[in-house]
Amino acid sequence: MSVIEAVNVSKRFGEVEAVADVSLEVQAGEFFGLFGPNGAGKTTLLRMLTGQLDPDSGEIRTAGVPHGDPMGIKRAVGIVPEVEAPPTFLTAREYLELSCRIRELDGVPVRVDRWLGFFEMDGMGNVLCRDLSKGQRQKVMLASAFVHEPRVLLLDEPFINLDPIFQRRVREYLRGLVDESRTVFMCTHILEIAERLCTRVAVINRGRIVDQGTIDQMRVADGEGLEEIFMRLVEAG
Amino acid sequence: MDSLDARLFAAMLREELRLHRSLIGPMGSSLFPAFVFALSSAMAVAAALVFRNLRYATILLMLHAASWLYGCFVGALGHVGEQAMTRRLGQVSMLLQLPQIHPVSLKRTMGLFYLKDALFYLLYSFVPMTAGVALAAPLAGVPLGSVALLGATMFLSFMMGMGLSFLLSALVTRSKSAATVFGLSTLGMISAVWPFGLLEPGQLLLPLGFWWSRDPLPLVAASLVSLVLSTAAVLTIGECFDSAQERHESMFLPTESRLSFTGGMSTLLAKEWLELLRSGALAQVVTGFVGLILGVYAVVWLFEAGVGIPLPFNVVSYSGFVGLVGVMAYSWMTNVENNECLNAMPVGVGRVVEAKVALYLLLTAGASAGYVALIGLARNELGLVPLGILVAEATSVYSVAVTAHLTGLWTNAMFFDARVLARFSAAVVPPLTAIEVASLFMGGGALHAMGAVVAVSLVQLALSLPIFRGMKGKWERRSFSFAATSH
Numbered sequence: 001m002s003v004i005e006a007v008n009v010s011k012r013f014g015e016v017e018a019v020a021d022v023s024l025e026v027q028a029g030e031f032f033g034l035f036g037p038n039g040a041g042k043t044t045l046l047r048m049l050t051g052q053l054d055p056d057s058g059e060i061r062t063a064g065v066p067h068g069d070p071m072g073i074k075r076a077v078g079i080v081p082e083v084e085a086p087p088t089f090l091t092a093r094e095y096l097e098l099s100c101r102i103r104e105l106d107g108v109p110v111r112v113d114r115w116l117g118f119f120e121m122d123g124m125g126n127v128l129c130r131d132l133s134k135g136q137r138q139k140v141m142l143a144s145a146f147v148h149e150p151r152v153l154l155l156d157e158p159f160i161n162l163d164p165i166f167q168r169r170v171r172e173y174l175r176g177l178v179d180e181s182r183t184v185f186m187c188t189h190i191l192e193i194a195e196r197l198c199t200r201v202a203v204i205n206r207g208r209i210v211d212q213g214t215i216d217q218m219r220v221a222d223g224e225g226l227e228e229i230f231m232r233l234v235e236a237g
Numbered sequence: 238m239d240s241l242d243a244r245l246f247a248a249m250l251r252e253e254l255r256l257h258r259s260l261i262g263p264m265g266s267s268l269f270p271a272f273v274f275a276l277s278s279a280m281a282v283a284a285a286l287v288f289r290n291l292r293y294a295t296i297l298l299m300l301h302a303a304s305w306l307y308g309c310f311v312g313a314l315g316h317v318g319e320q321a322m323t324r325r326l327g328q329v330s331m332l333l334q335l336p337q338i339h340p341v342s343l344k345r346t347m348g349l350f351y352l353k354d355a356l357f358y359l360l361y362s363f364v365p366m367t368a369g370v371a372l373a374a375p376l377a378g379v380p381l382g383s384v385a386l387l388g389a390t391m392f393l394s395f396m397m398g399m400g401l402s403f404l405l406s407a408l409v410t411r412s413k414s415a416a417t418v419f420g421l422s423t424l425g426m427i428s429a430v431w432p433f434g435l436l437e438p439g440q441l442l443l444p445l446g447f448w449w450s451r452d453p454l455p456l457v458a459a460s461l462v463s464l465v466l467s468t469a470a471v472l473t474i475g476e477c478f479d480s481a482q483e484r485h486e487s488m489f490l491p492t493e494s495r496l497s498f499t500g501g502m503s504t505l506l507a508k509e510w511l512e513l514l515r516s517g518a519l520a521q522v523v524t525g526f527v528g529l530i531l532g533v534y535a536v537v538w539l540f541e542a543g544v545g546i547p548l549p550f551n552v553v554s555y556s557g558f559v560g561l562v563g564v565m566a567y568s569w570m571t572n573v574e575n576n577e578c579l580n581a582m583p584v585g586v587g588r589v590v591e592a593k594v595a596l597y598l599l600l601t602a603g604a605s606a607g608y609v610a611l612i613g614l615a616r617n618e619l620g621l622v623p624l625g626i627l628v629a630e631a632t633s634v635y636s637v638a639v640t641a642h643l644t645g646l647w648t649n650a651m652f653f654d655a656r657v658l659a660r661f662s663a664a665v666v667p668p669l670t671a672i673e674v675a676s677l678f679m680g681g682g683a684l685h686a687m688g689a690v691v692a693v694s695l696v697q698l699a700l701s702l703p704i705f706r707g708m709k710g711k712w713e714r715r716s717f718s719f720a721a722t723s724h
Contacts, residue, residue, distance in 0.1 A: 050581070052580050052581075052716060053716070054714070070585075070714070071583045071584075071585060072583075074581070074582055074583035074584075075583040079580075079581035079582075080581070081577075081578070081580060081581050083577060085575070085577045085578055086578050087508070087512065087574055087576070087578060088512070088516075088574055089511060089512040089515040089516050089573070089574065090489070090508065090511060090512065091484070091485050091487060093487045093489075094485075094487050094488070094489040094511065095578075097487065097489045097490055098489060098504065098507075098508055099582060101489075101490075101493060101504040102504055102505075102582050102583060102584050103582070103583065108490065109490075125487070126484045126485055126486060126487065127482050127483070127484050128482070128483045128484070128485065128515070130483070131482040131483055141578070141581075144578070144581070144582075145581065
């Protein structure tokens, strides 16, 4: 069953064609990785898949919800945006409470405690987000995306600013979700992590998908790793 | 300036222009100097024709005092600018942040930023204003040379104000007691002019003094004072970045529960309330009325002293302006947070606008009524207070509805975009003018005037309803992210 579907999607910003005629499909239970050099169109595509940005043309359906219903998409999925910017004047705990209440979830204190505990932020829950470190702010953003335990997660650089302990913890959590037939769509530059996690990947360059499939399908030589595949595709494109 | 300073200065100027364009769009940004030009030209003509009774001395005092206050406002932004911009614009990084990671001192960066602001406001405000007054000079019977001199002395007053508030804000970051002493000393000097009358205004506001003596010495002294103040400010700025942590017990769920009477809005209202409380903007929202009421008193004085016609202003007349302050209060409320994180949640801009408007109404309904009652008490017009409260509340609801409809969460656009300002004025000025004019004819309890005031207030309330209803739809699909910054 396809959980994320983009058909001939394009987006321009003035003169710049950020995403050009992109089509891709992600099935339930897949861990899908989207890679590309800086400015290739990854974040723009992710923002369109999550209802944050309207495509100029093409069709998108995420978690069964068409792009014309952005609130429906946001209700159905968990999103980690590119920027780790929780509200300046709320504490970490209050931000997670807000996330729960916007999503009309039950058992708010239990959920918030669980995710603060998961990220070992119990002692930082009462600190204003403004005063948290970048890594702590990223943990808060991840917790906010996980707090409603969605069937589909779309993550933009989820491991950025996390120390190795929490990179591993998040990695294992995401792998566990995929084992439960949930779906993860991730943009990242950390290819070693992606190689270990992703069941299928796509490479985007200058707004176009230049290849997609399993890593095995994308190899042209034995022993070629994701980094070599990435370099070959980007340099060719 | 060495080449690095020159390049940094040019980059800051470009940054300011691009920020300005991003805030209000390329058209609005380009039109802003034209707007200042047209406005100052019109005001110069009006002053010459209408304020015949006003002495030149009074006009000069007003112009220089206004320029000084403008400078105070801009100079203080130099201090809070980085924090406010980062908060308001999310990930928009300013060149002011360079010293955090580059081997360039904060003193040097702030100094250049200050100079950049001075040049920017000179080109964007004072040059078009002077040109506008020059256009009207033949009508006002003022020689062009005097207009150029007026532009120069007003700009020097602006620089004195800018230097003063820059130093004060720099002192705040180093020692609150030193800042308090400095602030109180400044207030002491001002009080020596008014109300004690120990000094002439021109002895303190030096560029104004030039107009009495025609001696260049006050201008040289004003330039020196401005230089000393700004240099002292730059030297006062420290190179360390504060990293204290602020902690609060969670107040979100209890606040949301207390606001449950607002139904589905309580979640966002609780967020807005906590942000307002902790950012310090709440005090601005509640006390902002005082500034505007004083401004209205000044305008009334201007009419009475300038036109020579005593205006029969009463509590109802003031109430219209009390209502209008809602525009400022709503603007302060939208500048607290950028809300970018909400892009990842199932909540649209329209709902946040609704929540802000609702919080504004909850906060200011009582404050407006209180201010009207106080004015009624002070003027011994308690009988007109109920009508005044109706006027204040209706004007407040309507002005905020129009503001939120036109600008959503981006009220800065209103203050700089000539097109938005024109649409706002077209919507708000006619009913306010009708109320003000009718209120002037209320002496002796004239029923027709009272009826007109009530009718216009009810029309404002009636017009507000469809505007509020359309708010969510209008803003729902907008992103919380700040405007695109590509060039």
